[in-house]
Amino acid sequence: MAKKQGRRRHVPHRTCVACRTVRPKRELIRVVRTPEGEVAVDERGKQSGRGAYLCPQRTCWEQALRRRVLDRALKVSLDGETIAALRAYAEGLPERIELDEEDLAAKEEVDGREEE
Numbered sequence: 161m162a163k164k165q166g167r168r169r170h171v172p173h174r175t176c177v178a179c180r181t182v183r184p185k186r187e188l189i190r191v192v193r194t195p196e197g198e199v200a201v202d203e204r205g206k207q208s209g210r211g212a213y214l215c216p217q218r219t220c221w222e223q224a225l226r227r228r229v230l231d232r233a234l235k236v237s238l239d240g241e242t243i244a245a246l247r248a249y250a251e252g253l254p255e256r257i258e259l260d261e262e263d264l265a266a267k268e269e270v271d272g273r274e275e276e
């Protein structure tokens with residue numbers, strides 16, 4: 161029997177605080193406010209603290225920083241140093257990613273075919 165994966169398993173979804181797109185959690189990047197009050201990129205998504213999710217694309221990060229949505233989401237006032245650090249992180253991201261619902265559906269289809 162082929163292993164049943166993907167379609168049945170519950171995949172946690174999160175909303176990007178900048179563009180409000182809902183994506184599977186693992187496709188988003190988590191920014192966390194640690195219990196110490198520091199804001200950092202939490203690439204593994206495991207750090208404790210209040211988290212906010214952003215798409216792995218620069219446009220969302222820039223929008224989030226410019227419009228202060230991260231401050232609101234994390235209930236913190238980002239200082240200049242933190243903003244600079246987040247900007248620097250965003251520099252390493254692609255400006256835009258092509259990953260909409262259709263791409264996700266197509267990927268799932270390919271996976272399904274391989275299971276047969």
Ligand SMILES: [Zn+2]
Nearest residue numbers: 176179215220
């Ligand atoms: Zn986004």
